Amino acid sequence: MPETESGHPLLSLQNITKIFGDLVANGNVNLDLHAGEIVALLGENGAGKTTLMNILFGHYVADQGRVMVRHASGILVDLEPGAPQAALEAGIGMVHQHFTLAENLTGLENIVLGTESLFARRFSRSKARAKLQELMQSSGLEVDLDLRVSKLAVGERQRVEILKALYRDARILVLDEPTAVLTPQESDSLFKTLKLLAAKGMAIIFISHKMAEVLGASDRVAVLRGGKIVADLPTSQCDRHQLAEVMVGHSVQSAKRKPGYPEDETLVFAGVSAGEGREQIENVNLALRKGEIIGLAGVSGNGQSTLAKVVSGLEEPTAGTVSLHGNPLKPNAAAVIRSGIARIPEDRHHDGIVGAMSVEENLVLEEIRKPAYQRFGLLRFNEIRKRAQEAIKAYDIRCSGPLAVSRLLSGGNIQKIVLARTLDQQPDIVLAAQPSRGLDVGATADVHRRLQEARDRGAGVLLISEDLDELFQLSDRIAVIHRGHICEPMETEKLDKKQVGLMMAGHSAKGEQAA
Amino acid sequence: MIRFEPRSNVSSLFAFALPIIAGITALVLAAIPIAAAGGEVFAAYGHIFKGAFGSKFALSELLARATPLIFTGLAVSVAFRAKLWNIGAEGQLYVGALAAVAIGSGAISAPSYIMIPLIILAGMIAGGTLMLVPTLLKTKLGADEVVTTLLLNFVVLLFVQMMLEGPMKDPMGMGWPQSEPMTSAATLPKMFARMRIHWGLVIALVSALIIYIMMKRSVWGFEIRATGENVSAAKHAGIPVTSTFIKVGLISGALAGLAGVSEVAGLKGYLTADISPGFGYTGVVVAMLAGLSPVGVVVAAVFIAAVFVGADSMSRAMGVSSYIADLVVAMSLICVLVSSLFVCFKIRFVRPKKTPLVAKGEA
Numbered sequence: 001m002p003e004t005e006s007g008h009p010l011l012s013l014q015n016i017t018k019i020f021g022d023l024v025a026n027g028n029v030n031l032d033l034h035a036g037e038i039v040a041l042l043g044e045n046g047a048g049k050t051t052l053m054n055i056l057f058g059h060y061v062a063d064q065g066r067v068m069v070r071h072a073s074g075i076l077v078d079l080e081p082g083a084p085q086a087a088l089e090a091g092i093g094m095v096h097q098h099f100t101l102a103e104n105l106t107g108l109e110n111i112v113l114g115t116e117s118l119f120a121r122r123f124s125r126s127k128a129r130a131k132l133q134e135l136m137q138s139s140g141l142e143v144d145l146d147l148r149v150s151k152l153a154v155g156e157r158q159r160v161e162i163l164k165a166l167y168r169d170a171r172i173l174v175l176d177e178p179t180a181v182l183t184p185q186e187s188d189s190l191f192k193t194l195k196l197l198a199a200k201g202m203a204i205i206f207i208s209h210k211m212a213e214v215l216g217a218s219d220r221v222a223v224l225r226g227g228k229i230v231a232d233l234p235t236s237q238c239d240r241h242q243l244a245e246v247m248v249g250h251s252v253q254s255a256k257r258k259p260g261y262p263e264d265e266t267l268v269f270a271g272v273s274a275g276e277g278r279e280q281i282e283n284v285n286l287a288l289r290k291g292e293i294i295g296l297a298g299v300s301g302n303g304q305s306t307l308a309k310v311v312s313g314l315e316e317p318t319a320g321t322v323s324l325h326g327n328p329l330k331p332n333a334a335a336v337i338r339s340g341i342a343r344i345p346e347d348r349h350h351d352g353i354v355g356a357m358s359v360e361e362n363l364v365l366e367e368i369r370k371p372a373y374q375r376f377g378l379l380r381f382n383e384i385r386k387r388a389q390e391a392i393k394a395y396d397i398r399c400s401g402p403l404a405v406s407r408l409l410s411g412g413n414i415q416k417i418v419l420a421r422t423l424d425q426q427p428d429i430v431l432a433a434q435p436s437r438g439l440d441v442g443a444t445a446d447v448h449r450r451l452q453e454a455r456d457r458g459a460g461v462l463l464i465s466e467d468l469d470e471l472f473q474l475s476d477r478i479a480v481i482h483r484g485h486i487c488e489p490m491e492t493e494k495l496d497k498k499q500v501g502l503m504m505a506g507h508s509a510k511g512e513q514a515a
Numbered sequence: 516m517i518r519f520e521p522r523s524n525v526s527s528l529f530a531f532a533l534p535i536i537a538g539i540t541a542l543v544l545a546a547i548p549i550a551a552a553g554g555e556v557f558a559a560y561g562h563i564f565k566g567a568f569g570s571k572f573a574l575s576e577l578l579a580r581a582t583p584l585i586f587t588g589l590a591v592s593v594a595f596r597a598k599l600w601n602i603g604a605e606g607q608l609y610v611g612a613l614a615a616v617a618i619g620s621g622a623i624s625a626p627s628y629i630m631i632p633l634i635i636l637a638g639m640i641a642g643g644t645l646m647l648v649p650t651l652l653k654t655k656l657g658a659d660e661v662v663t664t665l666l667l668n669f670v671v672l673l674f675v676q677m678m679l680e681g682p683m684k685d686p687m688g689m690g691w692p693q694s695e696p697m698t699s700a701a702t703l704p705k706m707f708a709r710m711r712i713h714w715g716l717v718i719a720l721v722s723a724l725i726i727y728i729m730m731k732r733s734v735w736g737f738e739i740r741a742t743g744e745n746v747s748a749a750k751h752a753g754i755p756v757t758s759t760f761i762k763v764g765l766i767s768g769a770l771a772g773l774a775g776v777s778e779v780a781g782l783k784g785y786l787t788a789d790i791s792p793g794f795g796y797t798g799v800v801v802a803m804l805a806g807l808s809p810v811g812v813v814v815a816a817v818f819i820a821a822v823f824v825g826a827d828s829m830s831r832a833m834g835v836s837s838y839i840a841d842l843v844v845a846m847s848l849i850c851v852l853v854s855s856l857f858v859c860f861k862i863r864f865v866r867p868k869k870t871p872l873v874a875k876g877e878a
Contacts, residue, residue, distance in 0.1 A: 312751060334753030343751070351751040356744040365741065365752040374734045381732075 008070050009034045010203045011056075011092075011172050016065035018051055018227075025051040026062070027227045033172065033203045038194055040214040040235070041207045042247055043224035044440030049207050052224070053174055057094050058084040069172070090172075093165025097176040099157050103150040107143055107160045108132065111167050128167075135166050138200070140193050154301070155186040162193070173197065175206040179213055180437075183299050184468065184501035191217040209247075209440065211240050212469070223247050248441050265289050266460045267311070267329075267341075267429050271320035275306030281484040283320070288429065288460040293451065294489050295475030296464045297500050300434075303484035304464045305346060308433045311462065312336060312343045324429065337366050342422035342454075346433035346464070348411070352418045355407030359399050360388035362406050362417050367425070391420040396446075412443030419450050430454050433464040448474055466504075468497045482506050533854045534804050534811070538818055541847035548842050554835040566828025567821035573828070575710035579782060581813075581820035583608070583791070585719035586774035587798025588805060588812035589726050590642075594767035596730065596807050597743040599653070599760055601646060603664030604771035605795025606671035610645045611638035611772025612779045613675055616683065616694045616786045619701030619779075627700040634701050634776055635718070642772020643765040645671065650764030654757045668795065676788045685785065694786040703781035715777030720813065722770060727809040739763055771795060800848045819844055 009032040016029040026048045033039055043049045054060045056067055061082040068076040069090045080086040101110050112128045129145065136142055141159045149157060158178065165173055173194075179187040194204050194217065208214050214221055214235070221238055223231040223246050231246045267288040274281055281303040288294055298304055309315035310322060313329070313336030322329040324339055336343075345351035353362045364373050364384050373380055373387070388402035395416045399409055406414065415435070423430070432451055436444040451474060455461050465471050471478055472492060479489035480503040487503065546556045567577050587604040594601035614637040619630060649663035679692040687695075703714045730736035741749040742759045750756050774794060779786050801819055805811030826840030 313753075314750065332753075333751060334755065337753045345751055350745075351747050354741045354745040354748050357741060361737065361741075365748070365754070368734055368737055368754075377734050378732050379734060379737060 008074060008076055010070050012068040012076055013052070013056065014066050014068065016052065016055060016062045016067070018048075018055060018060060018062050024227045026055070029065070029224070029227070029229055031222055031229065031232070033205060035171070035201045035203050036198050037220060038198050038204045038206070038218045039220045039222055040218035041205055041222050041224065042209065042214055042243065043207075044209070044247060044442070047224040047247075047440075048227040049224055050176065051227075053094070053176060053205075053207065055081075056087065056174065057092060058082055058087045088168060091168075091170050092172045092174065093162075093168060093170030095158065095161045095165065095173070095175045095178060097178075097180055099161055101149045101157060101160060104148065106146050106148055107152065107156075107163075108145040110149055110160055111145075111164045115168060132163060132167060135163060139163075139166065139197055141166075154181045154299070155183075155190075158182070158190070166197075171202060173202055173204045175204070177207055177209075179208065179210065181300055181466075183505045184497070185505055187213060210467075210469075211243060214243070215240065225249055244441055266325060267462070268323050269320065270323070272310065272317045272322055273319040274310050274315055274317040275303065275484075279303050279306045279484075281306050281310075281481075281486070284484075284486050286479065286486060286489070288462055290428075290460050291455060291458050292476040293455050293461040293463055293474050295471035295478040295492070296462065296481055296486070297466065297468065297471050297478055297504055298464075298481035299466055299504050302481050304433065304481055306484075307481070307486075308343070308346060308431060308464060311341065311429075311431045312345070313341075337425075340425075340428040342425060342427035342430045342459075344415075344418055344422060344430070344432040344435050346437070348414050348418055353406045353414055355405070357406060358403045359392070359397065359406055359409070359417060360384055360402035363388050363391050363402075363421050366421055391417075391424065394424075395420040412439050412446075415439060415443060415447060419447065423450055423454055426457075427454070428459055430459050430461040431464075432461060434466070435463070436465075436467065436470060444470075468500060471500070472497060480504055530806070533857065534806060534815070534851055537850035537854045538804065538847050540850045541843055542822075544846050544850075545839060545843045548839055549835060552835045552839070554829075554833045559829050559833060559835065562829035562832045563822070563825035565825075566832075567825035572710065573824065575707065575712040577817065577820050577824045578716055579711040579713065580824050581816045582713075582716045582719050582781070583774040583778055583794040584797055584801050584816035584819055585716075585723060585813055586770050586777060587794050588801030588816050589719075589722055589809060590767045590770035590774070591798045591802035592805060592807040592809060592812055593726060593730075593739070593770065594646075594763055595743075595802055597739045597760060597763040598746070599650065599743075599763050599767070600661045601649075601664050601764070601767050601771075602661055602799065603646065603649065603667050603795070604767075604774070604798045605791060605793065606664070606668035607642035607645050607768045607771035608775040608778075608791050608795050609671045609675050610641040610775070612775030612786050612790060613678065613683075614638050614641035614772070615701070615776040615779050616697065619697045620695040620785070621698055624698065625700065627702075630698070630701040631703065631780070634780055635773065638772040638776030639769035640772070642775070643769040646764045646768025646771070647761065650761055654760050672788065675786070679786065679788055683786075692788060696785045697780055701780060702784065703777065711782060713777075713781035715781035718773065718777060722773065723809045723813050726766075726770075730809060735759075735762065771798070774798075797844065800844055800851075803848060803851050819847075822847075 011033040013029055013031040016026050018026040029052060041049050051060065055062045058081065067079040067081070069079050071077045079090055102113065105113065108125070108129065111132065132145060141163055143152070143156050143159045143163065149160065152160065162173070178190060182190060191213065198204055215238065218235045221231065221233060221235050221243065222229055223243065225247060265287040269284045269286040272281065272284040278301055284307065296304065306315065310317055313331055313333040316331035324341070329336065329339070349355065354365065364387060367373060373384055385402055391397065392399065392402065397416045397420065398413050406417065430451065435447045435451065439447065451461055451463065463471065463474060475492050477489035478492055478495055478500060480487050480500060482504060483506070549559045550556055566573055568574060587608065590604045590607065591601060615634040618637050619634045623630070623633070645667065649658070649660045649667065652658035652663055653660045676692065679694060683694045685693050685695045706712050706714060730739065738749070738754050738759050741754055742756050746756055778790050783790055797819060801812055801815045804815035804818070822843045823840045826843065827837050829835065830837035830839060
C-alpha cells in the first residue's frame with residue numbers, strides 16, 4: 001500500500017523482543033521516531049532502555065521484531081541486525097554516557113577517526129575541517145578542534161561526540177543520559193542545540209531519568225517499564241507525578257526534608273589539602289555537626305573523590321588536619337570504620353562490593369574481624385548467615401538469597417548491600433558520595449530515607465552529589481566545591497538552584513566569575 | 516559468523532565438568548602427534564593407561580610424581596586466588612631443597628623426629644623468604660611480580676649450580692655436581708618396601724586439606740579472596756591488603772619450598788641441579804586445571820602425573836618420543852584456558868543474511 005513520504009517515520013522499532021535467560025529485557029516494544037522530533041526515553045534502571053538502544057545500534061540482535069529506517073527513496077527498509085556499521089551507514093549516531101574518545105588525539109582527529117579509508121594515503125584535514133566549521137556554525141556546537149581531548153572539559157567532550165555523529169551525516173541522534181555529567185547551565189545549552197538540530201530535520205532520542213529535563217526538552221515521552229512501553233504521549237500532556245508513577249508502576253513517596261537539630265561539631269576539616277591534578281583539594285575548611293546533612297554540590301571531577309578518600313581513610317592530607325570528635329582522623333580505612341564513619345563510595349561496583357563474592361560475604365566485608373563473625377580466625381558461618389538474612393529483610397535486598405553472587409544484582413540492590421553494611425553499624429558520621437547516581441526512583445527514595453534516618457538518629461551526614469534536586473531535598477546546609485575549593489556552607493532555605501548551579505560552574509556566590 | 520554472548524550465570528555442574536572435558540579433549544588431541552610419530556594410536560592410549568594405573572608399581576610411580584605437583588599446584592593456586600601471579604614456584608622449590616640439604620646432610624645430627632620437622636620448616640622458610648622479595652617489590656614499588664618471580668627462577672637455579680659445583684659439592688660424588696646425601700634421620704620414609712612412593716605424599720595431602728580449610732573457613736581466606744576479586748573494594752572496606760599480599764606470598768613460597776624438601780628428603784636423597792623437570796611451571800597448569808581449588812589441585816596433579824608417567828612408559832614400549840607427555844600437558848592447559856572462554860560466553864553460530872529491501876506494508 002502506497003504511503004506518502006512524509007507519513008513514514010525516520011525510524012521504526014517494531015515488536016522488538018529481547019530475552020536474557022529468564023529476564024525479558026524488551027517485550028514487544030514499538031517506537032516510531034519522526035524527523036524533527038525530540039523523544040525522551042524514560043525508565044528506571046533495568047527497564048530496558050540501554051538494551052533497546054543497543055539493539056538499535058547493532059550491538060545486540062533482537063530475538064524478535066525489526067528495526068526499520070527510512071531509505072533515501074522514502075520507504076522503510078530493514079536495518080541489518082547486529083551490525084553497528086550498518087546502523088552508522090543508515091545515519092544513526094550514538095552519544096554514549098561514557099564517552100568513546102581517544103584522549104591523546106585532538107577533537108578533529110577523533111571526529112574523522114574511522115571515516116577515512118585504511119588505504120587512503122593521507123586524510124584531507126582541510127576538507128574535514130571545512131565541513132566541521134560549517135557544522136559548528138549551523139549547530140552552535142563550538143569547540144576547539146585542535147586541542148587534545150584530554151585537555152577538554154566534560155561539556156566540550158560531549159560536543160565533540162555530537163559533532164562526530166553529525167560529521168557522519170547522522171539523521172537520528174541517540175544520547176544516553178547526556179546530562180549526567182553536566183552543570184545545569186551546560187545542560188540548558190545542550191538542549192538548546194538539540195532543539196536547533198531537530199528544527200533542521202533530525203530525529204533525536206535521549207535517555208534520561210531526570211523528570212525536569214524530560215518535561216522541558218522533549219516533544220514526546222516514551223516510558224519503559226519492565227521492558228515494555230507503558231506510555232508514549234506528547235510531552236504537553238504529561239505532568240511530573242503522573243510520569244513518575246507510570247515509570248515506577250506505583251505511587252512514589254519522595255522523602256520530605258525535615259530540619260535537623262544541629263548540635264556539636266563532629267567531623268572538622270581545618271585547612272586540608274590533598275590529592276593532585278584535577279582532583280586536588282586545597283585549604284578546605286568545613287565543620288559537620290551532629291544531626292545535620294551537609295550537601296556538597298559540584299560537577300564531578302572537582303576534587304570530590306579526593307575529599308571522599310580522605311574521609312574514608314584511603315588518602316592522607318598533605319596539609320591541614322581532619323578531626324573526629326576532636327581527635328585526628330587516622331589515614332587507615334579500618335581505623336576510620338572503627339571510629340564510627342560509614343562510607344558509601346561513589347563507584348559502588350568498583351569500591352563498594354566484591355562482585356564475585358556472595359551477598360552475605362559482602363554484608364560482613366567491613367566487620368569480618370569482629371568477634372561476632374570469627375572465632376580464633378575461623379569464620380562463624382551461622383552468625384554471618386543470620387546477619388545476612390536480617391539485612392536482606394530489613395533493607396529489602398532483592399536477591400535469590402544470602403548466597404547469591406553480588407555481581408548479578410541490580411545497581412539499586414548493590415547499593416542496598418552497601419547501605420546495610422555501613423549504616424547498621426550505627427555510625428556517627430555518614431559519607432555518602434553520589435549515593436543515588438544511576439539508581440531508579442524507588443531505590444533513590446530508599447537511599448534518601450536511610451540517610452535521613454541516620455541524620456534523625458544524630459549522625460552527621462556529608463552528602464556529595466551533583467543532583468541539585470537531591471541536594472535541596474535532603475541538605476540542611478549546602479556547600480559548593482569547584483576546582484578543589486569549598487565555599488562556606490549556607491542554609492538551604494537561603495539558596496536557590498540557579499545560584500548553586502552558577503557556583504558549580506565557578507561563579508562566586510555573588511554572581512561574578514571567580515578567578 | 517560466530518557470535519559471543521556473555522553468560523549471566525554459570526551452573527556449578529558446568530564449571531565442574533569443564534576441566535574434565537578439557538583434560539579428555541587434550542588426550543584426544545594427543546592422537547595427532549602420536550600418529551605423526553608413527554605410533555598406533557589406540558595401542559598408545561593402552562600403554563599410557565597401563566603405564567599409569569596398570570600395576571602397584573605404576574601407581575606408586577604415579578603418586579610419587581604427583582607429590583611435588585600437589586605442592587607447587589597449591590602454591591600457585593593460593594597466590595593466584597589473591598591475583599598475586601607467582602610464576603616462581605620452580606625457584607622456590609630449589610631454595611627449599613637447598614635449605615633441606617644444608618641442614619639434613621650432616622650439618623646437624625639429631626633423631627628423625629627432630630630432623631624431619633626441622634628440614635620441613637627450613638624448606639618452608641627458604642621458599643617463603645624467596646617469594647617475599649617479589650611480593651614486597653610489588654606492594655612497595657609496584658613491580659610486576661610475573662617478571663620478578665619468573666626471573667628469580669634463573670637466579671636461583673644458577674645459585675644452586677654454583678653451590679653444587681662449590682661449597683656443597685659431595686666429595687664422594689665422583690666429580691658429579693651433586694650435594695652430599697641426606698642423613699637417614701633426615702629422610703622421609705618410604706610408604707611401602709621397594710616402591711618410590713614416600714611420606715611426602717601424606718604431607719602434600721595434609722597441606723591441601725589445611726589450605727582448603729584456610730581458604731573456605733578462615734578470616735585469612737576470606738580476606739585473600741576479597742583482595743583477589745576486587746582489591747579496591749577490599750581496601751575501601753578496611754581489609755589490610757598489603758599484609759594480605761605478604762601473607763599470601765609467604766604461604767605460596769613455603770608450599771613450593773615444601774615440594775623441594777619432599778623431593779630431596781623423600782625421593783632423591785641428594786640435591787642435583789636437575790631435581791625438578793619443571794615442577795614449578797607445571798604447578799601453574801595444575802592450579803589452572805583445578806580452577807584454583809585446593810581439592811581440585813590434588814585431582815589435577817594426579818591427572819598430570821598420570822600423563823607424564825603413562826607417556827613415559829608408552830614411549831619406551833612403542834619407541835615414540837616421551838615429549839608426547841609435555842604435549843598433552845601443554846594442550847590440557849590450552850584446553851582449560853579455551854574452556855574458560857565457554858564459562859564466560861555462550862557461543863552462537865549465526866548465518867549472516869543480507870536482508871532484502873522491503874517496503875513497509877509489503878512484508
